[in-house]
Amino acid sequence: MIFISAGHHNTDPGAVSNGYIERDLTKDARNVIIQSLDLKNVIQDKDFETNLQYQRRIKPGNGSVVFDIHFNSGPPTAGGTECYVNQNDFADKNSLSYKMADEICRTTSRILGIRNRGVKSENHSQHPRIGILNLGSGVSVLWEICFISSVINMQNYLQKKNDLLKEVAAVLKKYEIN
Numbered sequence: 001m002i003f004i005s006a007g008h009h010n011t012d013p014g015a016v017s018n019g020y021i022e023r024d025l026t027k028d029a030r031n032v033i034i035q036s037l038d039l040k041n042v043i044q045d046k047d048f049e050t051n052l053q054y055q056r057r058i059k060p061g062n063g064s065v066v067f068d069i070h071f072n073s074g075p076p077t078a079g080g081t082e083c084y085v086n087q088n089d090f091a092d093k094n095s096l097s098y099k100m101a102d103e104i105c106r107t108t109s110r111i112l113g114i115r116n117r118g119v120k121s122e123n124h125s126q127h128p129r130i131g132i133l134n135l136g137s138g139v140s141v142l143w144e145i146c147f148i149s150s151v152i153n154m155q156n157y158l159q160k161k162n163d164l165l166k167e168v169a170a171v172l173k174k175y176e177i178n
């Protein structure tokens with residue numbers, strides 16, 4: 001099963017920059033990725049649910065992939081893509097989470113032509129622990145597609161998002177066991 005979520009929801013816009021709203025971009029990215037997936041193997045967040053409500057509803061198992069989508073934000077010169085995994089998965093570079101995160105980063109960097117900032121541990125995010133990465137799923141990755149605050153990142157994303165999201169869907173399918 002693939003559990004895919006848009007990171008933010010109706011009452012939580014996420015980052016806002018240059019006229020872009022993170023929530024709208026992540027919802028769109030999620031919806032486009034799902035078009036390339038087999039719907040009977042997909043569970044997604046509902047846009048009226050808070051992240052906590054979604055996390056409590058889902059019960060991902062060993063063979064599942066949990067994938068949460070975000071955009072980064074920073075000063076106008078900051079750019080690139082990165083992925084977060086939980087501390088245990090980060091410590092084991094052979095873990096499926098680390099491998100999938102690495103593949104998502106490399107795919108994004110190649111297709112968008114932006115910097116690969118690499119795979120990071122949850123404790124290097126704004127939070128010491130990221131709930132959605134610790135639900136017991138076989139694979140758990142949080143993807144920061146690119147910087148919403150970077151004009152160039154966003155130009156590249158909007159130009160190439162269909163290619164990018166199709167390839168990302170293929171990566172998710174590869175790591176899903178059942």
Ligand SMILES: [Zn+2]
Pocket residue numbers: 007008014015022069070071
């Ligand atoms: Zn976010």
